[in-house]
Amino acid sequence: MIEQGTVPLDSYRLARHAVPLPCHICGEGNTHDAELCRRCCAPMALAHQAATQRTPPLMAATIGPSGVGKTVYLGMLIDMLSRQPERMQLLTRGAFSINLQQACASVLARGEFPTKTPTEPDRWNWVHCQLRSPRHRRTLELIMPDMAGEALLQEVDHPHTYEVIRSLLAKCAGVLLLIDAPRLQQSTLDQDYFTMKLLNYLLELDPHPRHGWSRRPVALVFTKADECENCFENPRAYAQAHAGGLWQLCRERFKQTEFFAAGVAGGCAWKLTRRGRMRVPLRIEPRGIVEPFEWLVEQLSKR
Ligand SMILES: Nc1nc2c(ncn2[C@@H]2O[C@H](COP(=O)(O)OP(=O)(O)OP(=O)(O)O)[C@@H](O)[C@H]2O)c(=O)[nH]1
Ligand SMILES: [Mg+2]
Ligand SMILES: [Zn+2]
Incomplete structure (x- = not known):
């Protein structure tokens, strides 16, 4: 047991929780551990992903x-592009981005x-992906x-x-x-x-x-x-x-x-x-x- 010594205080870790994280969709400030935006219910994972990027998606x-046919079309589109990179390469970002193609392809x-897609926004599927077409060298981040x-x-x-x-x-x-x-x-x-x-x-x-x-x-x-x-x-x-x-x-x-x-x-x-x-x-x-x-x-x- 140590009687005398320096014990670092971890309270500084709480400081980042005091700074609100803006929702990527509506801009409302949310706490860092929020899962959904408190105003619009968009997933805060979008804001966390966007914060790691130089240019916002x-x-x-x-x-x-x-x-x-929105769900069928989008699910099929994402599934096709993520498997056939010849026309356009699509890489999903974040585990949440897989849900739509998984749900659509399996049914x-x-x-x-x-x-039918539920009317509650907290039950919608969102896709954040990176796109690269053979004709353009620049990539495009899309939500x-x-x-x-x-x-x-x-x-x-x-x-x-x-x-x-x-x-x-x-x-x-x-x-x-x-x-x-x-x-x-x-x-x-x-x-x-x-x-x-x-x-x-x-x-x-x-x-x-x-x-x-x-x-x-x-x-x-x-x-x-x-x-x-x-x-x-x-x-x-x-x-x-x-x-x-x-x-x-x-x-x-x-x-x-x-x-x-x-x-x-x-x-x-x-x-x-x-x-x-x-x-x-x-x-x-x-x-x-x-x-x-x-x-x-x-x-x-x-x-
Ligand atoms: N023939 C044909 N029918 C389709 C096609 N895509 C969708 N459908 C029919 O349209 C229905 C609705 O498709 P969804 O993708 O669920 O429609 P949605 O626009 O997402 O509808 P909401 O979730 O209520 O907004 C399906 O259940 C099918 O009966 C298609 O490519 N061909
Ligand atoms: Mg739908
Ligand atoms: Zn929001």
């Missing part, structure tokens, strides 16, 4: 109504589609969440309901806007209306003429195109024919837009289960998944 959102492998369509609709109809969506979309460098192609073909105009609402919401969020939403890249992706082949042939012409309002809005108010068609399933069927009727993929045949994202990354790399 950019943000990109995948938006569209509930059931349009598709079982011959099912993922369940993308998989949001719930219902929450998006609520925020658009009643602004400030979901602070996380508002803060994220205000800061996003670009978006992938998903539109349900078969529903559009059935002359169901709700897809056209919802997409126009979303675009107008973005323009209101940041109306600046030089760096506002009118100047940011918007990739418009027709999903489930496996169910309407003509959409694959010419997505632009498809938009003109089936979504006239959206087509006009893009031409008049946005400087950087492009139309794409994508499909994950190569045919679907209805299956009777104990829980009721369920739509299931007959096989997985991804088409046009990487192209919209590649275009978006190309536009972001030019900036």
Whole structure:
């Protein structure tokens, strides 16, 4: 036993807890050990990751109504890019970034589609990744969440309901806007209306003429195109024919837009289960998944 000696005090370790760590999405100060932001519920892991980087990561959102195919598209995209580095190399950062591709790939492998994304932001999956395309030597750091369509609709109809969506979309460098192609073909105009609402919401969020939403890249992706082949042939012409309002809005108010068609399933069927009727993929045949994202990354790399 030592009777006399110097005992270092560890209280200085507490000092860092006194300095708040700003949330990467909304900027609210949080304690260092917080898991979720106390204001917007975004994972604080994003802020911890961003703090280790010289340039802060950019943000990109995948938006569209509930059931349009956001989770299936994003999950498939991340899974494809992380396995096929020839077109674009994607490296995920942080264990939390694997959850989306894991959840999506495992249900598709079982011959099912993922369940609806919960409306609570603390249950959303976020991906932070590093991207490198063969054409660009510089890497791009990107953060993308998989949001719930219902929450998006609520925020658009009643602004400030979901602070996380508002803060994220205000800061996003670009978006992938998903539109349900078969529903559009059935002359169901709700897809056209919802997409126009979303675009107008973005323009209101940041109306600046030089760096506002009118100047940011918007990739418009027709999903489930496996169910309407003509959409694959010419997505632009498809938009003109089936979504006239959206087509006009893009031409008049946005400087950087492009139309794409994508499909994950190569045919679907209805299956009777104990829980009721369920739509299931007959096989997985991804088409046009990487192209919209590649275009978006190309536009972001030019900036
Ligand atoms: N044919 C076909 N159907 C698809 C495809 N992707 C999704 N679906 C169907 O669309 C449904 C909804 O897909 P999700 O990815 O869960 O939709 P979401 O946009 O994430 O919906 P929320 O989570 O409610 O916002 C699936 O359950 C499938 O029935 C596709 O590539 N082809
Ligand atoms: Mg979803
Ligand atoms: Zn926050």
